[in-house]
Amino acid sequence: MSRVTDEDAEFPILCETCLGENPYVRMSKEARGKECKICSRAFTIFRWLPGRGMRYKKTEICTTCAKLKNVCQTCILDLEHGLPVQVRDSALSIQDSVPKDETNRRDYLEQMAGGLNTVGQQPDFSGRAQPAGREMLKRMARKEPYYKRNRAHICSFFVKGICNRGNECPYRHEMPDGDPELAKQNIVDRYHGNNDPVARRMMARSAATAKPGSGLTQPPEDKSITSLFVLGMDASVTQDDLRAFFAPYGEIKSVVVPAKGNCAFVNFKHRKAAEAAAVAALDGCVIKGRSLRVAWGKPKPKGPQSELRQAKSASGGGASAGSLANAEAYPSQDPTALGAVRK
Ligand SMILES: [Zn+2]
Ligand SMILES: [Zn+2]
Ligand SMILES: [Zn+2]
Known part of the structure; x- marks a missing residue:
């Protein structure tokens, strides 16, 4: 053969x-x-x-x-x-x-x-x-x-x-x-x-701009926003882990992890600390080997449940939906499609 x-x-x-x-x-x-x-x-x-x-x-x-x-x-x-x-x-x-x-x-x-x-x-x-x-x-x-x-x-x-x-x-x-x-x-x-250092940086940057208008590179105009939103967590990432990661940038007022636990809010006491943490997160936020996405929080709605609600809406359906996608097939796997196009 x-x-x-x-x-x-x-x-x-x-x-x-x-x-x-x-x-x-x-x-x-x-x-x-x-x-x-x-x-x-x-x-x-x-x-x-x-x-x-x-x-x-x-x-x-x-x-x-x-x-x-x-x-x-x-x-x-x-x-x-x-x-x-x-x-x-x-x-x-x-x-x-x-x-x-x-x-x-x-x-x-x-x-x-x-x-x-x-x-x-x-x-x-x-x-x-x-x-x-x-x-x-x-x-x-x-x-x-x-x-x-x-x-x-x-x-x-x-x-x-x-x-x-x-x-x-x-x-x-x-x-x-x-x-x-x-x-x-x-x-x-x-x-x-x-x-791959380039890949790592691209992913960090993408995470930062995941939500239009909430990119880490551009802090929100509303100066009352002092919280960062962390996505992509699992049960292994605790409040204390988040505190340990973000504490070097300034005083943390609270860390809120909603019941589902795949996201969290890190609320800083001062805006400056949140900005410093945002810049640091741009280079990647890796906790316990998990690469987490970080974005700016949204303006504070009123009411006691606000933080939780905010967390829920920001996490969206996407991250946890886990639908079984179609099997991935690369175009180059089709032998007939290879090299035959350009002359
Ligand atoms: Zn020369
Ligand atoms: Zn090429
Ligand atoms: Zn080869």
């Missing part, structure tokens, strides 16, 4: 951004050009220039590995949403099923490569996506390709003030404004959706 391998790749699996503005871009192809950075099997490398003033791009992982995660072979971002694997998979509650141990991984991938190329034998990617997760993905997804990402690298000599190549220099002559975290990213971690 002859197995269909990556060597048959006619066209790489790429996101729109990596491909560049011209879909008819010319590509060079080198069969078995390099080892895939995930499965370390030799694969077909494609190289191309995604537009004027851009840097050459090449595929970094093989088509099988890309299909398994529905990611671009070059930037390893999700093909559908343009988001890091970690962001997508935590939103859709998908577990990483690719073994990290090298031998197991190779076996798994060979098995999958066979399955992916046989109609009807696709790997099971079913994830139980909460409606809230899907909504988050939609909100965070890139709507347009981001071609700036393909620009030439910044000239390190220019940065030090010693580049003498002037206009001939193939690198960008500007000062870096980018994010040092990006440089720390590691392709294997990003593929498996672990430890």
Whole structure:
């Protein structure tokens, strides 16, 4: 039996951004050009220039590995949403099923490569996506390709003030404004959706802006609001845990956990403390290993039950509805849909 391998790749699996503005871009192809950075099997490398003033791009992982995660072979971002694997998979509650141990991984991938190329034998990617997760993905997804990402690298000599190549220099002559975290990213971690600093920050930011108008970045205009709303808790997170997390930012008046216990209000004595805590929560609020969402509280309604009611309405139905979503299916799992589109 002859197995269909990556060597048959006619066209790489790429996101729109990596491909560049011209879909008819010319590509060079080198069969078995390099080892895939995930499965370390030799694969077909494609190289191309995604537009004027851009840097050459090449595929970094093989088509099988890309299909398994529905990611671009070059930037390893999700093909559908343009988001890091970690962001997508935590939103859709998908577990990483690719073994990290090298031998197991190779076996798994060979098995999958066979399955992916046989109609009807696709790997099971079913994830139980909460409606809230899907909504988050939609909100965070890139709507347009981001071609700036393909620009030439910044000239390190220019940065030090010693580049003498002037206009001939193939690198960008500007000062870096980018994010040092990006440089720390590691392709294997990003593929498996672990430890991705960019993903972590995106999720923190998304949590902060989860409710329009209540984003953590912009404290509410109503200065009488001194409370933060915490979502995504479970029974393991206690009032004391919340106090311990938020106490460093200022005096806490009360912590209210409604009966259901999946959310809480942290009421600060002073607005300043709430603002400081909000800024801190922007970088993530992790308590007992749970990543909690934090938002500003709403203006205080009147009446003794107000805090509870407020908590109830703000938690909405989404977080706890737990409906069994349709099984997740990536478009790249359909062998007929692969590579056949662009010429
Ligand atoms: Zn691979
Ligand atoms: Zn890409
Ligand atoms: Zn230069």
